[in-house]
Amino acid sequence: MHPSTNQFEALQARINQQILGQELVVKQLVIALLANGHVLIQGLPGLAKTRAVNEMANEVKAKLNRIQFTPDMLPADITGSEVYSNQTQSISFKPGPVFSNFLLADEINRAPAKVQSALLESMAEAQVSVAGVSHPLPELFMVLATQNPIEQEGTYPLPEAQMDRFLMQILIDYPDKDAEKSMLKLLRAQQVSATEEQATLTVEEVLAARKLVEQVSVNDNIDQYIVDLVDATRQPKKYSDELATFIELGASPRATIALDRCARAHAWLSGRDFVSPEDVKAVCHGVLRHRMVLSFNCINLNMSSDIVIDKLLDCVVHV
The missing domain is CATH 1.10.8.80 (Magnesium chelatase subunit I, C-Terminal domain)
Known part of the structure; x- marks a missing residue:
């Protein structure tokens, strides 16, 4: 069965119920998902950048990994590394968090350029090379990076080559007063009833929808x-x-x-x-x-x- 636009409208509606007052942001996230591209979400701290990504991943039955970027990170913290096992007396590859369907790269511009560039190969080639061996990433692989404005303390500007790898840059701003008031009620209700909802879409349906878009x-x-x-x-x-x-x-x-x-x-x-x-x-x-x-x-x-x-x-x- 072919996925329909109604399913993706329902996806947007469900995310909008959790991220109030950011309808344009949510629509752009869904467009990037359908267009098979990576997104860079920019906004001040506390504007639900991470929450928006989490909600989209929850609505698609897919694996989400999160990396909190910090100034002391190493490239291997993203890609993974080779590990020696005493039991088997051999070296094996231990995959890093990049091996997921959705990779939430939180505050990407708080890490130095060498670490940011570690994402470049995975974003461009859908693979990771460690010790001369290439490891393919899943067919559905999307980097959703959040970035604080460069005027913020402790941020590094992203290299132009890496910026160009992002399909879209999405700006997220303060919600209006009505949306913020509704947000308080939503969070209180969630604290009272923590029910787990079913995902709206599967990975196969997203991949099939991409073929229809093409x-x-x-x-x-x-x-x-x-x-x-x-x-x-x-x-x-x-x-x-x-x-x-x-x-x-x-x-x-x-x-x-x-x-x-x-x-x-x-x-x-x-x-x-x-x-x-x-x-x-x-x-x-x-x-x-x-x-x-x-x-x-x-x-x-x-x-x-x-x-x-x-x-x-x-x-x-x-x-």
Whole structure:
């Protein structure tokens, strides 16, 4: 039986019941799950970044491992290492927490670059190499990394190469007052009744849904629109003199691929078998915000990546 969009709408609804006031964050997480990509979730401490990931993993009957990144971590703490056994007089590989379906990399930018880069191979190749031997990761493997703003104490900026490996960057902000009030009631109710709920989806259903997303059609006009959007980050002067003053460095070809994959997932979630310009616009901020380097002028004006992307969408016209 093919998985339906209704199952993934139910998945979103159930997570939204536990993470109040963050509907857009939850939808982007589900899009990334369908598009087979890794996500970087950024926000201040205490905004339910970790909770959001935990809830999604709970709703999919899959293995979740969590790594709390700290400044004294070693790469082997992620990948695993070879261990000598006195009983068998042999060396065997002991898998690290990366061997899971969902890997929650909590506060990823609190560890030094060498440890952060240990994730790169697993994110790009779905495998881990230790002592010259490659160990494959599960077919459903998704890194969900949380990051504190770099202005926070004890954080390191992620290398650009690693940032580019994330399909989307999701920003999580303070909930509104009504959602926060409802949150208090929800947590009190959970303390009273700690019932264990059944998972909504299986790993097989997620993998089958990904195949359906791959079948969503994209016409040449949409392809051209996606390519034009990415090109505008690299050669903004062709599209707008103002835009050229905001962008220092544009997005890589991975951005083009990510826009295509995320737009198809958004279209499928909306119940369509074709991509529209609105699908591309809906995922554009999450895909591009971490892939552009803003100019000093832009930073000086206190303009965020999202404001620049808004201007980008105004400048690039869909044919």
